[in-house]
Amino acid sequence: MAEAVVSFVLESVRDFTTQEAKFLSGVSHQVEVAQNELQLMQGFLKDADARQGQDETVRIWVAKIRDAAYDLEDVIQTYGMKVVSKKKRGLKNVLKRFACIFKEGVHLHQIGAEIENITTKISALRSSLQSYNIKEIRDSSGGESSLQLHERLRRSYSHVVERDVVGLESNVEELVMHLLKDENRHRVVSIWGMGGLGKTTLARKVYHHKKVRQHFHSFAWVCVSQRFQVRNVWEGILIELISATKEKRQEVKDMTDDEIAKELFHVLQKSKCLVILDDIWRIESWNLLKAAFPDVETESTILLTTRNQAVASLANRNAYLHKLQPLNEKESWELLEKKAIPNRAEIDLGMYRDLGRKMLQYCKGLPLAIIVLAGVLARKNSIREWERVSENVHEYISRASYMKKNMKVYHECHYPEDSEFFVSELTKLWVAEGLISLRQHRHGSRETMEDIARDCLSELVERCLVQVGTSGSTGTIKGCRIHDLVRDMCLLKAKEESFLQIKYSLQENTSSVAAEATQLGKIRRLAIYLDKNADRLVSSRDETNGHVRSLLFFGLREWIPRSEKGLSPLKDFKVLKVLKVDGLYNVEVELPSEIGNLVHLRFLSVRGSDIKTFPPSLGNLVCLQTLNFHVQNIGMVIPNVIMKMKQLRHLYLPWNYIAKGKLELSTLGHLQTLDYLSTRYCDLKDVGRLTNLRKLRINLSGSLQNLEEILKSTSNKLNRIRSLTVENNMNYGEEQAMQIVSSYRGIYKLWLEGPIAELPKELQTYPNLTKLQLIECGLKEDQMGILEKLPNLTILRLFGNSFKENTKILVFSKGGFPSLEFLNLLA
Numbered sequence: 001m002a003e004a005v006v007s008f009v010l011e012s013v014r015d016f017t018t019q020e021a022k023f024l025s026g027v028s029h030q031v032e033v034a035q036n037e038l039q040l041m042q043g044f045l046k047d048a049d050a051r052q053g054q055d056e057t058v059r060i061w062v063a064k065i066r067d068a069a070y071d072l073e074d075v076i077q078t079y080g081m082k083v084v085s086k087k088k089r090g091l092k093n094v095l096k097r098f099a100c101i102f103k104e105g106v107h108l109h110q111i112g113a114e115i116e117n118i119t120t121k122i123s124a125l126r127s128s129l130q131s132y133n134i135k136e137i138r139d140s141s142g143g144e145s146s147l148q149l150h151e152r153l154r155r156s157y158s159h160v161v162e163r164d165v166v167g168l169e170s171n172v173e174e175l176v177m178h179l180l181k182d183e184n185r186h187r188v189v190s191i192w193g194m195g196g197l198g199k200t201t202l203a204r205k206v207y208h209h210k211k212v213r214q215h216f217h218s219f220a221w222v223c224v225s226q227r228f229q230v231r232n233v234w235e236g237i238l239i240e241l242i243s244a245t246k247e248k249r250q251e252v253k254d255m256t257d258d259e260i261a262k263e264l265f266h267v268l269q270k271s272k273c274l275v276i277l278d279d280i281w282r283i284e285s286w287n288l289l290k291a292a293f294p295d296v297e298t299e300s301t302i303l304l305t306t307r308n309q310a311v312a313s314l315a316n317r318n319a320y321l322h323k324l325q326p327l328n329e330k331e332s333w334e335l336l337e338k339k340a341i342p343n344r345a346e347i348d349l350g351m352y353r354d355l356g357r358k359m360l361q362y363c364k365g366l367p368l369a370i371i372v373l374a375g376v377l378a379r380k381n382s383i384r385e386w387e388r389v390s391e392n393v394h395e396y397i398s399r400a401s402y403m404k405k406n407m408k409v410y411h412e413c414h415y416p417e418d419s420e421f422f423v424s425e426l427t428k429l430w431v432a433e434g435l436i437s438l439r440q441h442r443h444g445s446r447e448t449m450e451d452i453a454r455d456c457l458s459e460l461v462e463r464c465l466v467q468v469g470t471s472g473s474t475g476t477i478k479g480c481r482i483h484d485l486v487r488d489m490c491l492l493k494a495k496e497e498s499f500l501q502i503k504y505s506l507q508e509n510t511s512s513v514a515a516e517a518t519q520l521g522k523i524r525r526l527a528i529y530l531d532k533n534a535d536r537l538v539s540s541r542d543e544t545n546g547h548v549r550s551l552l553f554f555g556l557r558e559w560i561p562r563s564e565k566g567l568s569p570l571k572d573f574k575v576l577k578v579l580k581v582d583g584l585y586n587v588e589v590e591l592p593s594e595i596g597n598l599v600h601l602r603f604l605s606v607r608g609s610d611i612k613t614f615p616p617s618l619g620n621l622v623c624l625q626t627l628n629f630h631v632q633n634i635g636m637v638i639p640n641v642i643m644k645m646k647q648l649r650h651l652y653l654p655w656n657y658i659a660k661g662k663l664e665l666s667t668l669g670h671l672q673t674l675d676y677l678s679t680r681y682c683d684l685k686d687v688g689r690l691t692n693l694r695k696l697r698i699n700l701s702g703s704l705q706n707l708e709e710i711l712k713s714t715s716n717k718l719n720r721i722r723s724l725t726v727e728n729n730m731n732y733g734e735e736q737a738m739q740i741v742s743s744y745r746g747i748y749k750l751w752l753e754g755p756i757a758e759l760p761k762e763l764q765t766y767p768n769l770t771k772l773q774l775i776e777c778g779l780k781e782d783q784m785g786i787l788e789k790l791p792n793l794t795i796l797r798l799f800g801n802s803f804k805e806n807t808k809i810l811v812f813s814k815g816g817f818p819s820l821e822f823l824n825l826l827a
Contacts, residue, residue: 003045006038009069012434013076027079027108030115034072037122041065043136044129051134058132063498063521065125070524070547072118074575079111081599081623166338166367167331168202171324175206178320179274179301180215189303192312193324195484196368199305202324203276206303216274216301218242218267223278223418224304230288231257233277237292238264241273261292268292272299279418279484280306286314326365333357335367339374355386359393368483372465411435412466412482413490414500414527416554420469420479425605427453428626428650432578432603433550448672448692450649500525522547529554537581549600550578570594577602582628584609596620606631607652613637614654619644628652630675638681643667651675665690679704688714697725698740700733700754707736715743722747722768728754752777764789770819771795774802781807788816797824 013035045065051058178189191199206212207221220240222233238260239252252260267273275293280286286304293302306312312321327335336356341349356377363369373393380386411430415421427450430436436449436456457477460466465486470479482490494500498521526548528537537553551573570576571594579598582605591606596617604621605628612633618624619641627648634656642651643664650673659681665674666686673695677687680702687693688710696718724747728737734756741750742760748768753775763769763786770792778801787796796817803810 003042003049005066006042006045006069008434009073010035010038010042012073015434027076027112027115030112030119031076034115034119034122037119037126038069038072041122041126044126044134047135048132055132058134059496061125061128061132061134065122066497067521068118068121068125070522072115072122074547075111075114075118077600078575165198165201165205166335167327168198168205171202171322172205172209175202175303175322176209176211178322179206179212179303187301188314188319189301190312190314190319190321191303191305191324192309192321193307194366195307195488196366197324197326198367199307199324200278201367203278203303203305207274207276212274216272218271218273219275220273221276221278224280224285224289228285231260233289234260234264234292237275238267241267241271241275264292265294268300269294269296269298273301275300275302277302277304280304280311281308283308283310283314286311327367327370328365329357329360332360332363332365332370335370336360336374336377339371340377351383352386355383355390359390362393368486375465411500411525412480413487413494414502414525414550414552415482416529417484417487418481419554420481422479423454423457423477426480427457429550429578429580429603430456431649432625434577448649450672497521498523500527503528524548525550525552527552527554545572546574548573549575551576552578552580553582553584571597573598575600579603580605581609582607591615591618593617599623602626602647604628608632611636614639614657616641618642621645623647625670626650629654632656638663640664646670649673653677657681678702684710685714688717691717692720693718694720695723696721697727697751699727699729700736701729704733704736707739711739711743718744719746723749723751725751726753728752728756731755734758751775759783759786761786764791766790767792769793773797773799775799777802778805779803781811784810784812788813790817790819792819793817794819795822795824796820797822797826799824799826801827 013031045062048058048062048065175189175191178187191202193199207219213219218241220237222236222240224233234257235252239249241264242248252263255263268275277289294300304311312323313319333353333356337349337353340356341352359373360370363373373389376389377386380389411433412421412426430453431449436453454477457466457480461468461477461480465482466480467483468477468479469481470477472478491500491502501523503526524547528551530537530553570592573579576598577600579601580603584606590613591611593615594617595601595604595615596619599620600623601621602623603626604618604624605626607628607630609631610633611629611631614629614636616639618627619639621627622644624645625647627642627645627650630652631654633654636654636657638653638657638659640659640661640663642648643666646667647670648668649670651668651671652673653676655676657676657678661681663682664686665671665677665682666689668690670692671690672692674687674690674693675695675697676699677697678699678701684704684707687696721744724741724744726737726740728734730736733754737752737754737756738758738760741752742762745762745766746768747766749771750769751773755776755778757778757780759779769790772787772790772793772795774797776799781803783803787793
């Protein structure tokens with residue numbers, strides 16, 4: 001992956017020097033020489049990357065060049081940021097300015113020397129190429145440029161649901177037969193096989209089988225995976241089996257572990273339940289969980305999937321073991337044909353079939369490998385392109401070829417196993433890390449880098465490297481996950497490349513993993529899975545901190561700290577770009593003022609955490625692109641420093657906050673998301689200058705003067721807004737709420753909360769409105785006549801007294817709601 005790293009660094013340095021060229025004049029020559037050295041190195045890195053798996057000395061050489069490239073980027077950006085901040089801050093008087101000249105000159109010399117030192121290292125590494133017999137490989141394939149690829153991918157699509165299942169029919173019937181047997185009621189049914197064989201797919205087919213659904217009364221599905229919490233598994237099963245209401249869910253959450261185990265035991269004993277335990281890795285995991293499962297006669301059944309034979313062969317007199325076999329040659333071709341040649345009637349299959357069967361030999365009947373290969377071949381439109389894939393088929397099957405060139409796949413594996421991650425967050429992380437280049441963005445295009453990131457994700461989905469989890473009602477991808485096999489491979493390569501380190505607890509005396517990793521390179525990304533052994537969030541004795549660019553925490557809901565130090569000391573993370581500390585609500589955590597020293601930070605999220613203060617030093621984070629401060633603490637004071645964050649693209653303010661005076665937001669010209677703008681503490685006039693705004697959430701909580709005039713002057717500038725939420729917390733704010741809605745006619749989504757009584761009549765002429773949610777609006781009955789005339793409305797949600805309390809019947813006219821697909825009513 002060194003080739004990808006060097007290309008990534010070169011683009012990053014070019015982008016930075018293009019934007020801040022005037023502030024790099026003192027070291028511009030040294031930067032140019034360093035860039036040239038890296039460019040000369042690029043052609044050799046293809047060969048080095050291909051050989052490092054077989055030659056340890058080449059692997060060490062690759063690690064050194066990778067570190068040198070990253071170090072160069074760190075030095076240039078750190079120096080550039082210091083100069084930029086000094087220029088913008090200015091000096092108070094001439095005497096101070098003259099006093100700093102000598103100091104700045106010395107600093108400039110030191111930075112120049114540091115860049116020259118890195119350049120010398122790169123040059124020396126290039127000189128040693130002959131001794132390693134590394135050859136230059138030039139790319140003459142004439143492939144698409146990144147820009148052409150993204151332009152071709154830029155299209156609307158619906159996510160692909162896995163329908164082309166091959167070779168599982170007999171497996172499904174056999175398992176269903178065993179599940180429906182009346183004798184020996186208590187049983188454990190195990191599906192066993194290697195990763196990628198389709199165990200989960202088979203379990204899902206059985207779980208939704210018509211006869212199974214008729215036989216059992218209650219159902220639950222839970223993914224166990226390698227790292228799980230026993231209580232969470234029991235709690236999830238119990239809630240599903242009893243179809244828990246909101247109140248009952250809370251009762252379950254308030255139970256002790258013993259109470260949950262006992263209650264689940266009784267439910268399984270008395271009812272006819274089917275529970276799927278997907279992906280159990282160790283026999284110890286089963287031994288921990290089985291206390292809640294009856295060991296006496298019962299009509300319930302546990303079906304588990306595992307890649308571990310010891311788990312599958314549980315010592316249980318009623319257990320049934322089903323070993324899943326690889327696909328045979330005929331089934332393998334059938335799956336490849338369905339995935340790679342959907343319009344097979346239009347071509348001569350002869351040569352394609354011969355090539356396909358030849359390539360399938362490398363798949364060993366593994367469905368996941370076949371699907372990955374099919375994802376590649378589906379994009380090849382000629383027999384010659386299939387032949388090229390065939391020449392390097394082993395590399396495609398292992399996925400190493402593609403993943404080495406696409407660090408985004410590695411980036412996703414920092415999420416815990418089997419977890420679903422939000423696409424909206426992932427794309428922001430990619431942009432913050434610089435994985436989406438400015439050069440991929442067409443000049444003058446209204447396409448954002450987040451749009452390009454979604455295109456990249458679309459490509460990963462099409463290649464079957466990423467699986468679709470949750471999807472939106474219009475087919476957009478909301479959540480994704482990575483298959484275990486792909487994740488395992490990603491983690492293996494990420495460790496080899498020092499791309500990512502995962503720690504499973506954080507104590508002062510745990511540094512062995514870090515020491516092992518630093519032998520082959522400096523750690524740049526750190527994901528920490530917190531457990532009961534962790535005594536703090538940040539270690540103060542880890543020498544790798546100074547090179548970490550991304551710091552992400554997981555498992556916070558279960559974590560109870562044994563130290564008050566929390567996020568200190570952050571000062572060690574000198575080049576940190578991403579900091580994610582979501583869901584930390586078990587304990588109050590102070591954001592230390594030193595967080596303002598993390599001047600490279602581009603992504604900061606404390607969503608759902610128990611944060612009490614908003615440090616004024618956050619105003620120093622002038623590179624920040626995403627600030628997610630969605631916390632529910634009442635009365636948090638927001639200092640007027642957000643205006644300094646001129647690179648902000650996404651701003652999520654607390655749900656309840658106060659400010660001294662008005663928060664200035666007019667400087668945030670790049671802002672795309674403004675979530676929770678309070679009219680009490682923000683001026684709506686500022687919004688008119690945010691011409692890139694796509695998502696706006698307004699809370700009407702203070703008097704609005706000259707609203708009509710303000711909206712008239714701003715609405716035509718905000719024609720990119722696609723999602724609008726208006727919350728009316730004032731008894732007299734109905735008219736203002738409707739005035740705001742009437743000003744943004746290009747919206748696709750509209751959320752209204754609080755009293756409005758009447759909708760604007762022109763709403764039925766909104767050309768793009770597809771989603772509408774109303775909460776506690778208290779509409780008059782005749783307002784249904786406006787709603788049903790919305791021509792393109794596909795989703796309508798009416799929650800909690802959307803109509804007046806005495807409204808008992810909602811009347812829908814014949815022919816109304818011509819496009820409606822989803823209707824959700826909740827009193």
